[in-house]
Amino acid sequence: MRNNIVAGNWKMHKDLKETKELIEGIKKGLNNSEKGTSRVIVATSFVSLTTAVDAIKESIIEVAAQNIHQENAGAFTGEVAASMVKSSGVGVVILGHSERRTYFGESNALLSKKVKQALANDLEVIFCFGELLEHRKENKHFSIVEEQLKEGLFNLSAQDFGNIVLAYEPVWAIGTGETATPEQAQEMHAFIRNVLAKKYGEEVANTISILYGGSVKPNNAKEIFSKPDVDGGLIGGASLQAEDFVAIANSF
Protein backbone atom coordinates (compact mmCIF):
# COMPACT_ATOMS: atom_id res chain seq x y z
CA MET A 1 0.00 0.00 0.00
CA ARG A 2 1.15 3.50 -0.79
CA ASN A 3 1.18 6.29 1.76
CA ASN A 4 -1.18 9.19 1.29
CA ILE A 5 0.89 12.30 1.86
CA VAL A 6 0.03 15.96 2.18
CA ALA A 7 3.12 18.16 2.28
CA GLY A 8 3.16 21.93 2.76
CA ASN A 9 5.89 23.85 0.97
CA TRP A 10 6.19 27.09 2.93
CA LYS A 11 8.79 28.51 0.52
CA MET A 12 10.32 31.74 1.87
CA HIS A 13 7.57 32.39 4.40
CA LYS A 14 7.23 32.25 8.21
CA ASP A 15 9.75 33.43 10.78
CA LEU A 16 10.36 31.50 14.02
CA LYS A 17 7.32 32.79 15.87
CA GLU A 18 5.08 32.22 12.86
CA THR A 19 6.53 28.72 12.41
CA LYS A 20 5.49 27.77 15.94
CA GLU A 21 2.05 29.32 15.54
CA LEU A 22 1.32 27.63 12.23
CA ILE A 23 2.41 24.21 13.51
CA GLU A 24 0.31 24.63 16.66
CA GLY A 25 -2.67 25.47 14.45
CA ILE A 26 -2.12 22.43 12.23
CA LYS A 27 -1.68 20.16 15.26
CA LYS A 28 -4.93 21.35 16.80
CA GLY A 29 -6.80 20.90 13.55
CA LEU A 30 -5.46 17.40 12.95
CA ASN A 31 -6.16 16.31 16.53
CA ASN A 32 -9.77 17.31 16.20
CA SER A 33 -10.34 15.19 13.13
CA GLU A 34 -10.78 11.48 12.71
CA LYS A 35 -9.94 11.25 9.04
CA GLY A 36 -6.91 12.44 7.22
CA THR A 37 -3.81 11.40 5.41
CA SER A 38 -1.26 8.91 6.62
CA ARG A 39 1.58 11.45 6.46
CA VAL A 40 1.55 15.21 6.96
CA ILE A 41 4.77 17.10 6.22
CA VAL A 42 5.73 20.77 6.50
CA ALA A 43 8.76 22.13 4.64
CA THR A 44 10.09 25.23 6.39
CA SER A 45 13.04 27.52 5.76
CA PHE A 46 16.40 26.24 7.05
CA VAL A 47 16.25 28.76 9.89
CA SER A 48 12.97 27.32 11.15
CA LEU A 49 13.87 23.62 10.97
CA THR A 50 14.86 23.02 14.60
CA THR A 51 12.00 25.15 15.89
CA ALA A 52 9.63 23.13 13.73
CA VAL A 53 11.13 19.81 14.89
CA ASP A 54 10.48 20.93 18.45
CA ALA A 55 6.95 22.11 17.71
CA ILE A 56 5.77 18.91 15.98
CA LYS A 57 6.48 16.68 19.01
CA GLU A 58 3.57 14.43 19.93
CA SER A 59 1.94 14.85 16.54
CA ILE A 60 2.01 12.97 13.25
CA ILE A 61 3.55 15.96 11.48
CA GLU A 62 7.02 15.60 9.94
CA VAL A 63 9.42 18.38 8.97
CA ALA A 64 11.19 18.74 5.63
CA ALA A 65 13.86 21.06 4.26
CA GLN A 66 13.39 22.74 0.87
CA ASN A 67 16.88 22.27 -0.54
CA ILE A 68 20.41 21.00 0.15
CA HIS A 69 23.77 21.49 -1.56
CA GLN A 70 25.13 18.69 -3.74
CA GLU A 71 28.38 18.49 -1.75
CA ASN A 72 28.44 17.41 1.85
CA ALA A 73 30.89 20.01 3.17
CA GLY A 74 33.29 22.63 1.88
CA ALA A 75 33.84 26.25 0.97
CA PHE A 76 30.34 27.01 -0.31
CA THR A 77 29.38 30.18 1.53
CA GLY A 78 25.71 30.39 2.36
CA GLU A 79 24.90 26.79 1.50
CA VAL A 80 23.50 24.00 3.68
CA ALA A 81 24.59 20.35 3.57
CA ALA A 82 22.37 17.27 3.78
CA SER A 83 24.20 16.13 6.92
CA MET A 84 23.36 19.46 8.63
CA VAL A 85 19.70 19.05 7.76
CA LYS A 86 19.79 15.50 9.09
CA SER A 87 21.48 16.63 12.30
CA SER A 88 18.62 19.07 12.95
CA GLY A 89 16.25 16.11 13.35
CA VAL A 90 14.73 16.40 9.89
CA GLY A 91 14.20 13.32 7.71
CA VAL A 92 12.90 14.71 4.42
CA VAL A 93 14.02 17.21 1.78
CA ILE A 94 12.23 18.68 -1.23
CA LEU A 95 14.43 18.71 -4.35
CA GLY A 96 13.80 19.89 -7.89
CA HIS A 97 11.05 22.40 -7.20
CA SER A 98 10.31 24.47 -10.31
CA GLU A 99 11.39 27.65 -8.49
CA ARG A 100 14.81 26.08 -7.86
CA ARG A 101 15.00 24.96 -11.48
CA THR A 102 13.92 28.37 -12.85
CA TYR A 103 15.44 30.95 -10.48
CA PHE A 104 18.55 29.02 -9.41
CA GLY A 105 19.28 27.18 -12.65
CA GLU A 106 19.06 23.67 -11.18
CA SER A 107 19.38 21.12 -13.99
CA ASN A 108 18.39 17.47 -14.00
CA ALA A 109 22.10 16.58 -13.78
CA LEU A 110 22.63 18.77 -10.71
CA LEU A 111 19.48 17.41 -9.11
CA SER A 112 20.68 13.89 -9.63
CA LYS A 113 23.76 14.76 -7.50
CA LYS A 114 21.60 16.38 -4.83
CA VAL A 115 19.35 13.32 -4.68
CA LYS A 116 22.37 11.07 -4.16
CA GLN A 117 23.71 13.32 -1.41
CA ALA A 118 20.33 13.37 0.33
CA LEU A 119 20.00 9.58 0.25
CA ALA A 120 23.60 9.13 1.40
CA ASN A 121 22.65 11.16 4.47
CA ASP A 122 19.51 9.18 5.11
CA LEU A 123 17.11 11.90 3.97
CA GLU A 124 13.97 10.90 2.10
CA VAL A 125 13.46 13.01 -1.03
CA ILE A 126 10.30 14.64 -2.35
CA PHE A 127 11.38 15.03 -5.99
CA CYS A 128 9.49 17.69 -7.96
CA PHE A 129 9.19 17.92 -11.71
CA GLY A 130 6.66 19.03 -14.30
CA GLU A 131 6.25 20.69 -17.66
CA LEU A 132 5.95 24.35 -18.67
CA LEU A 133 2.79 25.59 -20.35
CA GLU A 134 4.56 25.75 -23.73
CA HIS A 135 5.49 22.07 -23.42
CA ARG A 136 1.86 21.13 -22.86
CA LYS A 137 0.71 23.32 -25.76
CA GLU A 138 3.23 21.57 -28.02
CA ASN A 139 2.16 18.19 -26.64
CA LYS A 140 5.63 17.59 -25.22
CA HIS A 141 4.54 17.25 -21.58
CA PHE A 142 4.93 13.47 -21.40
CA SER A 143 8.40 13.45 -22.95
CA ILE A 144 9.60 16.33 -20.73
CA VAL A 145 8.40 14.58 -17.59
CA GLU A 146 9.99 11.31 -18.66
CA GLU A 147 13.27 13.10 -19.29
CA GLN A 148 13.18 14.80 -15.87
CA LEU A 149 12.64 11.42 -14.19
CA LYS A 150 15.29 9.61 -16.20
CA GLU A 151 17.98 12.27 -15.82
CA GLY A 152 17.18 13.13 -12.21
CA LEU A 153 16.47 9.73 -10.70
CA PHE A 154 16.93 6.71 -12.89
CA ASN A 155 20.52 6.06 -11.91
CA LEU A 156 19.20 5.03 -8.49
CA SER A 157 18.86 1.39 -7.49
CA ALA A 158 15.35 0.03 -6.93
CA GLN A 159 16.13 -0.07 -3.23
CA ASP A 160 17.14 3.61 -3.13
CA PHE A 161 14.05 4.50 -5.12
CA GLY A 162 12.04 3.37 -2.10
CA ASN A 163 13.18 6.61 -0.39
CA ILE A 164 11.77 8.83 -3.12
CA VAL A 165 8.36 10.49 -3.15
CA LEU A 166 7.44 12.02 -6.50
CA ALA A 167 5.66 15.35 -6.85
CA TYR A 168 4.28 16.13 -10.29
CA GLU A 169 3.83 19.89 -10.49
CA PRO A 170 2.88 21.35 -13.87
CA VAL A 171 4.66 24.71 -13.76
CA TRP A 172 1.66 26.52 -15.26
CA ALA A 173 -0.40 25.49 -12.21
CA ILE A 174 2.02 26.64 -9.48
CA GLY A 175 0.84 29.75 -7.67
CA THR A 176 -1.43 30.66 -10.55
CA GLY A 177 -4.78 29.52 -9.20
CA GLU A 178 -5.07 27.32 -12.26
CA THR A 179 -5.02 23.61 -11.38
CA ALA A 180 -4.68 20.69 -13.68
CA THR A 181 -8.06 19.01 -13.92
CA PRO A 182 -8.32 15.81 -11.88
CA GLU A 183 -8.33 13.97 -15.23
CA GLN A 184 -5.15 15.70 -16.41
CA ALA A 185 -3.48 14.85 -13.09
CA GLN A 186 -4.57 11.21 -13.26
CA GLU A 187 -3.46 10.91 -16.88
CA MET A 188 0.03 12.15 -16.04
CA HIS A 189 0.31 10.19 -12.78
CA ALA A 190 -0.64 6.97 -14.58
CA PHE A 191 1.97 7.77 -17.24
CA ILE A 192 4.60 8.34 -14.54
CA ARG A 193 3.76 5.07 -12.81
CA ASN A 194 4.07 3.29 -16.12
CA VAL A 195 7.50 4.85 -16.75
CA LEU A 196 8.53 3.69 -13.26
CA ALA A 197 7.19 0.18 -13.90
CA LYS A 198 9.23 -0.08 -17.10
CA LYS A 199 12.41 0.86 -15.25
CA TYR A 200 11.92 -0.73 -11.81
CA GLY A 201 9.06 -3.20 -12.26
CA GLU A 202 5.39 -3.04 -11.29
CA GLU A 203 5.95 -3.88 -7.67
CA VAL A 204 8.24 -0.91 -7.02
CA ALA A 205 6.08 1.39 -9.19
CA ASN A 206 3.02 0.54 -7.12
CA THR A 207 4.68 1.44 -3.83
CA ILE A 208 5.89 4.93 -4.85
CA SER A 209 3.69 7.81 -3.73
CA ILE A 210 3.06 10.34 -6.49
CA LEU A 211 1.82 13.72 -5.24
CA TYR A 212 0.17 16.40 -7.33
CA GLY A 213 1.12 20.04 -6.82
CA GLY A 214 -0.16 23.28 -8.30
CA SER A 215 -2.92 25.41 -6.78
CA VAL A 216 -4.38 22.65 -4.60
CA LYS A 217 -6.95 24.25 -2.30
CA PRO A 218 -9.55 22.96 0.18
CA ASN A 219 -12.22 23.16 -2.52
CA ASN A 220 -10.45 21.05 -5.14
CA ALA A 221 -8.28 18.67 -3.09
CA LYS A 222 -10.88 15.94 -2.60
CA GLU A 223 -11.56 15.49 -6.29
CA ILE A 224 -7.88 15.47 -7.24
CA PHE A 225 -6.96 13.06 -4.40
CA SER A 226 -9.79 10.72 -5.38
CA LYS A 227 -7.93 9.73 -8.54
CA PRO A 228 -6.33 6.28 -8.28
CA ASP A 229 -2.76 7.33 -9.08
CA VAL A 230 -2.80 10.58 -7.07
CA ASP A 231 -1.43 9.83 -3.60
CA GLY A 232 -1.66 13.30 -2.13
CA GLY A 233 -0.44 16.82 -2.73
CA LEU A 234 2.41 19.27 -2.42
CA ILE A 235 0.75 22.46 -1.27
CA GLY A 236 2.20 25.96 -1.57
CA GLY A 237 -0.06 28.94 -0.92
CA ALA A 238 -2.75 26.99 0.93
CA SER A 239 -0.21 25.51 3.36
CA LEU A 240 0.37 28.91 4.97
CA GLN A 241 -3.01 28.91 6.77
CA ALA A 242 -3.60 26.13 9.31
CA GLU A 243 -7.30 25.86 8.52
CA ASP A 244 -6.80 25.44 4.77
CA PHE A 245 -3.90 23.01 5.15
CA VAL A 246 -5.79 20.84 7.65
CA ALA A 247 -8.84 20.84 5.37
CA ILE A 248 -6.62 19.60 2.52
CA ALA A 249 -4.99 16.97 4.76
CA ASN A 250 -8.49 15.75 5.60
CA SER A 251 -9.54 15.48 1.98
CA PHE A 252 -8.85 11.76 1.59
Ligand code: PGA
Ligand atom coordinates in the same frame (compact mmCIF):
# COMPACT_ATOMS: atom_id res chain seq x y z
P1 PGA B 1 0.83 26.41 -4.98
O1 PGA B 1 2.36 25.91 -4.93
O2 PGA B 1 0.03 25.41 -4.18
O3 PGA B 1 0.85 27.77 -4.35
O4 PGA B 1 0.43 26.44 -6.42
C1 PGA B 1 2.69 24.56 -5.08
C2 PGA B 1 4.17 24.39 -4.97
O5 PGA B 1 4.91 25.32 -5.32
O6 PGA B 1 4.65 23.34 -4.53
